[in-house]
Amino acid sequence: MPSLFDPLALGPITLNNRIVMAPMTRSRNDDEGCPTAIMADYYGQRASAGLILSEATYVSPAAKGYSRIPGLHSQAQVEAWRRVVAAVHARGGKIFAQLFHTGRVAVPQLLPAGAQPVAPSAIAIKGKNYTDFGPIDYVVPRALESDEIPGVAAEFGAAAKNALAAGFDGVELHAASGYLVHQFLDPTINTRTDAYGGSVANRIRFLLEALDSMIAATGRARVGIKISPRIKFNDVIEPDAEEVYPALARELSSRGIAYLHVAQQGAYEAHKHLRPLFKGVYFAGAGFDQASGEAMLTNGGADAIVFGKLYVSNPDLVRRFREGLALAEGDSKTHYSKGPEGYVDYPEA
Numbered sequence: 513m514p515s516l517f518d519p520l521a522l523g524p525i526t527l528n529n530r531i532v533m534a535p536m537t538r539s540r541n542d543d544e545g546c547p548t549a550i551m552a553d554y555y556g557q558r559a560s561a562g563l564i565l566s567e568a569t570y571v572s573p574a575a576k577g578y579s580r581i582p583g584l585h586s587q588a589q590v591e592a593w594r595r596v597v598a599a600v601h602a603r604g605g606k607i608f609a610q611l612f613h614t615g616r617v618a619v620p621q622l623l624p625a626g627a628q629p630v631a632p633s634a635i636a637i638k639g640k641n642y643t644d645f646g647p648i649d650y651v652v653p654r655a656l657e658s659d660e661i662p663g664v665a666a667e668f669g670a671a672a673k674n675a676l677a678a679g680f681d682g683v684e685l686h687a688a689s690g691y692l693v694h695q696f697l698d699p700t701i702n703t704r705t706d707a708y709g710g711s712v713a714n715r716i717r718f719l720l721e722a723l724d725s726m727i728a729a730t731g732r733a734r735v736g737i738k739i740s741p742r743i744k745f746n747d748v749i750e751p752d753a754e755e756v757y758p759a760l761a762r763e764l765s766s767r768g769i770a771y772l773h774v775a776q777q778g779a780y781e782a783h784k785h786l787r788p789l790f791k792g793v794y795f796a797g798a799g800f801d802q803a804s805g806e807a808m809l810t811n812g813g814a815d816a817i818v819f820g821k822l823y824v825s826n827p828d829l830v831r832r833f834r835e836g837l838a839l840a841e842g843d844s845k846t847h848y849s850k851g852p853e854g855y856v857d858y859p860e861a
């Protein structure tokens with residue numbers, strides 16, 4: 513069985529090891545959704561990971577849902593991302609762009625003038641979005657019209673094409689954490705009665721349309737997907753996760769995509785149920801350390817392990833694991849703050 517330090521073939525590319533850096537929003541982009549210069553340093557510092565997954569990146573102006581997150585719908589964003597990708601490639605790393613639409617997590621202040629957040633159904637999230645304009649109550653979103661949904665799915669394909677133009681090695685569909693794609697899966701969030709709601713097959717339809725538009729743009733071998741069944745975030749409940757996710761895993765398996773990335777963060781034994789159903793590369797994430805990650809690979813429970821918070825404070829995580837060096841503690845206060853502090857100033861061991 514492989515170890516964390518063995519290479520892994522992923523479609524047309526080969527990862528140097530099986531240590532994957534999790535997608536993490538770090539809020540250092542400019543207000544136009546363009547990555548800034550320090551982001552090239554940040555991602556470049558972490559290029560010894562077998563694969564870096566970028567922070568969640570919005571596919572269209574209407575998809576933005578937080579202050580200072582990046583987009584991939586404009587030429588300026590493509591150019592700005594090019595510098596980040598080049599910094600990773602210059603140090604021998606690989607990087608996929610994680611693509612998302614925030615749906616009902618957005619607030620109007622972050623969207624183009626006059627736009628309302630959209631969602632499968634007109635059901636608001638409880639709580640507030642902490643923007644640069646202050647904390648803003650979530651609003652009741654506008655339910656997407658049936659005939660506009662294929663157009664939203666197509667935005668994922670357009671952004672995937674832009675990702676390749678920026679030099680990314682591939683793209684990841686963000687179907688986790690209660691954002692738009694995930695909102696369609698959950699019957700407590702999606703109460704539609706058209707072809708996108710009701711049965712399990714209908715609720716996974718939007719996800720598959722978005723994924724297929726990405727596959728059409730980049731080829732199946734450069735597309736992965738992240739899911740987080742029953743995550744306790746953004747009011748996700750998923751009472752029927754036991755039906756939804758096996759059906760989804762079978763659909764994903766038949767598409768021959770690059771990988772399935774599963775963050776097991778909720779009350780559903782995702783790895784146990786989904787790994788056997790997906791005949792392809794399987795990434796397991798959430799809560800792993802070196803020992804539990806090695807054990808997961810040794811047991812055949814996954815092909816690669818995704819590390820999130822450890823990568824905030826350990827840019828050279830691969831070497832620290834390999835040489836048994838101490839790990840640095842991160843500071844969550846600077847996860848989403850501005851500037852270099854708590855971002856590019858965690859030193860190598």
Ligand SMILES: Cc1cc2nc3c(=O)[nH]c(=O)nc-3n(C[C@H](O)[C@H](O)[C@H](O)COP(=O)(O)O)c2cc1C
Binds near residue numbers: 821
């Ligand atoms: C600061 C921070 C930002 C995150 N942003 C994203 C994101 O943009 N996309 C995503 O899919 N998950 C995001 N996550 C979740 C991580 O990808 C990962 O699933 C989670 O941290 C659990 O893994 P860990 O225990 O190794 O940290 C974020 C997590 C953190 C700590």
